[in-house]
Amino acid sequence: MQRSWYKVTVVVLLLYSCIAGLWMPVPRLPILNETIRNVYFHVPVWFGLIVMCAYSAYGALRYLKNASAKWDQVSHTAAQTAMFLSVPGILTGSIWAKFTWGTWWTFQDPKLNGVALSILIYGAYFILRSAAHEPHKKAQLSAVYNIFAFVMLILFLLVLPRLTASLHPGNGGNPAFSKYDLDNGMRLIFYPAVLAWIGLSFWLFELQYRYQRLKELYNHENH
């Protein structure tokens, strides 16, 4: 196993956050009740996704600087990993929302709109990649789009809360996990969970990256 130290850490932290997250006592808050435990699963997934988006933009930036195929692959794979993570992110959020807000999805919440936007953006990114055929041109166009889109995405995520009040816990007077009612017991599970999921997203990234490399080598030898 390559760089096994961080994978071992990820496994240990994930096990810890799952077991402790489901088992340890949590504060009793109105509406949220036991669903507050979702904070150990749903929120860290989104942390991992944002980190992957940023890594993808970083890869694009490196590609524009030195035009090496490696960084194009990094950028592409990181975007794939981010979109992969959006699935558990939306599932955990949607199921949670059904029990607390009474609906699977709403257009009133800025965070949900931000997610929808990021899926649209990276969807467009993948389509742009498939539309360009010549490898260098494909890499260049998608790197340029990636950087532009990432900056706009961040801008939008910062702007959105000003457009509509969020329904998310901790926003607009909803009870949650803010500095007032977060107890230290939850912090002890939440922070390791965030680290674990960011680590896991890099692990997923690495697997996909190596798989793509092997596929390329295989195709190269057989043609």
Added chain:
Amino acid sequence: MRNLSHILYRDFRQEWRQSAIWLSVVLFMVGSVYITSLCFNAKMDKPSWNAVFWIMLLFTSLSLSVRSLNASSQGYALYQFLLFNPIDFIIARWLFQVILALVLNVLTVLVYGWFMGFSVQRPALFLSITVLNTLAAASVLVFTNALTSYVSAGFSLLSILSIPLLIPVYSISVKLGKQAMDGIENAAFRWDLMGILSAVFLISFGLLILLFPYLWRSR
């Protein structure tokens, strides 16, 4: 500077000669406004009037941008590459798109207001929001237009690439437009959103200038 005005002059001359192309965009706009007024029986409450107006603006800007996609040929692209530097070129492109879009959008306000009624209480403010929106949208559209001119996919790819990037611009504009419609006084007006819209414009314009030279090199 002389290069810039030269490119602009040439673009406008070409545009004027191929009058069918820009007339088709105007016709597109008038047609869609007409359909809207048929669908709504020319009676709409204020929030819908505002929402439909901005959607109309989004699609006319998109079709305007597609028009300039078709206009430049392969040979002309090479000629430009040999003569101009990328910054001059992209600023000229941007100015060209902005001027055409401004004319078109003001025309849209007039035609739409004529068909659907115009009950905006602060028209000057509404118009300045439209102008700011045009500037921001033009930066995004010129960028995606430059991208798609390298791949043979045309309209669908252009709209797929630009709509996600235009969502911030339009969602802010809708909020502001509604406020101008309701005649909110200066003290209560959401100037912070106006500032954000300007920031979106400045950032997208800056990114356009920064990133375009990389595209230019790949010709």
